Amino acid sequence: MRRVYLDYNATTPLAAEVLQAMMPFLTEEYGNASSIHSVGQRARAAVERARAQVAALIGAREKEIVFTSGGTEADNMAIRGVVGASTRARKHVITSALEHHAVLNTCQALEAEGVEVTYVPASPVGLADPEDIRRGITPDTVLITVMHANNELGTVQPIAEIAAIAREHKIPFHTDAVQSVGKVPVDVDTLGVDLLSLSAHKICGPKGTGALYVRRGVRLKPLFFGGRHERDRRAGTENVPGIVGLGAAAERAGVQLAEEGARVAALRDELEGHILARVPHTGVNGDRLRRTPNTTNIYFDFVEGEPLVIALDLKGIACSTGAACSSGAVEPSHVLTAIELSPERARASLRFSLGRATTREDIEYVAEVLPGVVEHLRDLSPLYKKSALATSQ
Numbered sequence: 001m002r003r004v005y006l007d008y009n010a011t012t013p014l015a016a017e018v019l020q021a022m023m024p025f026l027t028e029e030y031g032n033a034s035s036i037h038s039v040g041q042r043a044r045a046a047v048e049r050a051r052a053q054v055a056a057l058i059g060a061r062e063k064e065i066v067f068t069s070g071g072t073e074a075d076n077m078a079i080r081g082v083v084g085a086s087t088r089a090r091k092h093v094i095t096s097a098l099e100h101h102a103v104l105n106t107c108q109a110l111e112a113e114g115v116e117v118t119y120v121p122a123s124p125v126g127l128a129d130p131e132d133i134r135r136g137i138t139p140d141t142v143l144i145t146v147m148h149a150n151n152e153l154g155t156v157q158p159i160a161e162i163a164a165i166a167r168e169h170k171i172p173f174h175t176d177a178v179q180s181v182g183k184v185p186v187d188v189d190t191l192g193v194d195l196l197s198l199s200a201h202k203i204c205g206p207k208g209t210g211a212l213y214v215r216r217g218v219r220l221k222p223l224f225f226g227g228r229h230e231r232d233r234r235a236g237t238e239n240v241p242g243i244v245g246l247g248a249a250a251e252r253a254g255v256q257l258a259e260e261g262a263r264v265a266a267l268r269d270e271l272e273g274h275i276l277a278r279v280p281h282t283g284v285n286g287d288r289l290r291r292t293p294n295t296t297n298i299y300f301d302f303v304e305g306e307p308l309v310i311a312l313d314l315k316g317i318a319c320s321t322g323a324a325c326s327s328g329a330v331e332p333s334h335v336l337t338a339i340e341l342s343p344e345r346a347r348a349s350l351r352f353s354l355g356r357a358t359t360r361e362d363i364e365y366v367a368e369v370l371p372g373v374v375e376h377l378r379d380l381s382p383l384y385k386k387s388a389l390a391t392s393q
Contacts, residue, residue, distance in 0.1 A: 001315070001316040002316050002365055003316045003318075004316060004317045004318065004362040004365055004366055005318045005355075005357070005358075006317065006318060006319045006352045006353060006354060006358070006362070006366070007318045007319055007320050007351075007353055008202075008294060008353040008354060008355035008358075009151050009152075009154075009179060009202070009294075009295060009320070009351065009353035010320055010353070011201050011202070011207065012201060012202060012203065012204045012205075012355055013204060013355075013357065014204060014205070014206060014245075015204035015205075015248075015249065015252055017248060017252060018204060018205055018206070018245050018248040018249050018252065019245075021244050021245065021247070021248035022206065022241045022242075022244050022245045022248070025043065025046060025240045025241040025244050026241045029042055029043060029046070029240075030043075031043035031240075032237055032238075033046075033047045033237075033238045033240055034227065034229065034237065034238075043238075043240045046240060046243070046244050047067075047238055047240060047243050047244075048062070049244075049247060050067075050243045050244050050246055050247025050248075050250075051065045051067070051243075051247070052247075053246075053247035053248070053250045053251045054198075054211050054246060054247060054250045056250070056251070056254065057181065057182070057186070057250040057251070057253060057254050058177075058181065058186050058187060058188050058196065058198070058213060059186075059187035059188050059189055059190070060188050060213050061216065063216070063231070064188075064213055064214055064215060064216060065211050065212075065213060066211060066212045066213075066214055066230045066231075066233050066234050067209070067210075067211050067230060067234065067238060067239070067243050067246070068209075068210045068211060068212055068234060069208055069209065069210065069239070070199050070200070070201070070207070070208060070209060070210040071100075071102060071176065071178040071197050071198065071199035071202070071210045072102040072210075073210065073212075073223070074178075074197035074198065074199070074210045074211060074212040075100070075102040075103050075106060075145075075174075075176055075197050076102065076106050076223060077212050077220065077222075077223055077233075077234070078145065078174040078195040078197060078212055078214075078220075079093070079103065079106045079107065079110070079143065079145055079174065080106065080110070080221070080223060081220030081221050081222070081223065081233075082142060082143045082172050082174070082195070082218070082219070082220060083110060083115060083142055083143060083221075084220075084221030085219040085220055085221045086142040086143075088140060088142060090116070090140040091114075091115045091116070091140060091142045092115070092116040092117070092118070092138050092140040092141045092142065093107055093110065093115060093116070093117045093118070093141070093142065093143045093144075093145065094117075094118045094120065094133055094136045094137065094141060094143070094144045094145070095107055095117065095118070095119055095120070095144070095145045095146060096119065096120050096121075096122065096128040096146050096147070096157075097119045097120065097121055097122050097334070097338040098122050098126060098128065098147065098150050098153075098155075098335050098338055098339075099145070099146075099147050099176065100147060100151055100176055100178070102176070103145055103147065103176055104334070107119075107145075116140065118136040120132040120133055120136060121338070122338045122339050123339070124339050124340050125155065125286055125287035125339065126150060126153045126155035126285075126286040126287055126335070126338075126339050127155060127157060127158070127287060127290065128146055128157055128158075128162070130158055130161040130162050130165055133146070133162055133165055134165050137165075137169055137171065141169070141171050142171070142172070143171065143172050143173075143174065144162065144165075144166045144171055144172070144173045144174070145173070145174040145175070145176070146159065146162055146173075146175060147175060147176040147177075147179070148175045148176065148177040148179070148180040148186070148191075148196075149177070149179040149180035149183070149184070149291070149292045149295075150179065150286070150335060151178070151179045151335075152297055152333060152335040152336065152351055153285060153286030153287070153291065153295065153297050153335060153339075154179070154286065154291035154292040154294070154295025154296070154297070154353075155286045155287050155290060155291050156180065156184065156290050156291055156292060157175075159175050159191045159192075159193065160190065160191050160192055163175075163191055163192030163193050164192060166192075166194075167192060172194045172195065172218055173192070173193050173194050173195070174193065174194065174195035174196070174197070175191065175193045175195070175196050175197070176197045177196050177197060177198055178197055178198055178199045178202055178210075179202065179292060179295075180292060181198040181202070181203065181253070182202065182203035182249075182250075182253035182254075182257070183261060183292045183293060183294055184257075184261060184292060184293070185257060185258070188213055188215070193213075193215070194214075194215040194218050195212060195213060195214055195215065195218060196212070196213040197210065197211075197212055197213075198210060198211050198212075198213075200242065200245060200246035200249055203249045203250065203252075203253045204249050204252065204253070204355075204356070205245045205246045205248070205249030205250075206241070206242050206245040206246070206249075208239065208242055209239060209242035209243060209245060209246045210246070211246065214233070220233055222234065222235065224236075260356060261293040261294075262293070264293050264294045264354045264355070264356075264358065265293035265294070267354055267358055267359075267360060267362075267363050268293060268294060268295070268296050268352075268354055270360070270363050271296065271352060271354075271363045271366060271367065272284060272296050272298070274363070274366075274367035274370075275298055275367070275370060276298075278367065278370075278371045279300065279370065279371050279374050281300070281301035281302060282298055282299060282300055282301070283298065283299055284296060284297065284298055285297040285298065285299055285336060285339065285341065285349055286339065294353050294354040294355060295351065295352075295353045295354075296351070296352050296353075297336075297349055297350070297351045297352075298349065298350055298352070299341070299345050299346075299348050299349040299350075300348050300349070300350065300374055301344075301345065301348055302348070302378050302381045302383050302384035303348050303374055303377045303378060303381065303384075304347055304348065304377075305321040305347050305348055305349055305350055306321055306347075307377060308348075308350060308373065308374065308377060309321055309350065311373045311376070311377060312369070312370070312373055315369045315373065316365075317365075317366055317369065317370075319350050319351060319352050319353075320350065320351045320353070321333070321347075321349065321350060321351070332346035332347050333346050333349070336349055352366075
């Protein structure tokens with residue numbers, strides 16, 4: 001059976017050159033990067049080279065990169081770190097209703113601790129309005145955090161505009177860029193952000209490694225305490241193989257970024273065109289212009305998303321109903337309900353996310369298989385039968 005992987009927003013395959021860069025540090029180069037002997041110093045050199053590679057990808061200074069265990073820790077470090085470092089008696093955070101749970105759940109935990117949080121709404125195409133953020137600012141606002149690209153829709157937020165508002169009010173601004181780094185050009189100075197999260201396994205690097213960009217001068221309270229690693233910002237012995245992998249993946253992601261984005265966008269648009277033309281009662285969720293080049297989210301009315309994912313998997317096609325972290329959840333996607341989709345349509349939506357290994361043959365295979373799978377599931381749906389009867393009358 002042909003296998004087609006269209007779930008790159010969930011995770012990506014480890015690139016061969018990334019594994020090759022990691023291998024020495026999984027075997028003979030086992031040193032602790034904090035040791036002063038030659039074995040440790042070779043590990044230290046590898047960590048600092050990776051720091052330079054990550055910094056280069058996002059236009060940052062090397063000293064502004066903090067290595068973490070992934071995007072979730074980077075988000076927590078940014079949000080809790082800034083809030084914890086603030087000396088104000090009352091603290092207020094602004095975020096959006098579209099955020100990944102790594103941000104939303106952190107903000108909810110802060111609310112339980114007495115921090116006020118404002119969740120700005122999203123438009124029907126999945127965009128946060130910068131003016132809503134401006135209106136939400138109070139004298140107690142200590143942080144604004146809005147994601148760069150949404151993991152379910154691919155929608156790219158107006159980060160530079162939001163950052164300008166934050167800068168005008170002297171409020172630190174964080175963006176979760178886990179789904180944009182490596183897909184679109186990301187430059188921290190162009191965006192104007194103070195903190196930015198990224199993850200290795202979204203750019204063909206290893207799982208369990210990420211980074212937080214922290215602009216010089218931004219104060220953070222550490223999440224946990226121990227040694228003086230990462231300039232006192234993240235205690236714990238460095239995951240040298242993972243960090244080396246992140247660095248190699250970052251360097252790889254920067255090569256032909258624009259060309260690869262254009263190639264994947266063309267395939268994504270081709271897939272959308274096939275689906276909308278061949279499968280009735282479908283449509284695209286979110287903004288079709290302001291989004292990452294690899295992502296589409298499509299609703300299939302009269303079909304439940306999870307049975308459709310399973311049926312496609314049996315045909316060798318891997319896709320998703322939304323965020324992988326929410327897999328198995330009974331509730332519809334919070335992102336899709338935030339853009340005012342009905343619960344039924346939200347549950348009937350699939351995310352297809354492409355990557356560097358995606359080919360035109362893959363898209364053609366999906367276009368060939370998908371209509372029949374949807375038709376079969378609809379034939380089992382009493383809602384579809386009722387709709388068809390009403391239409392014929």
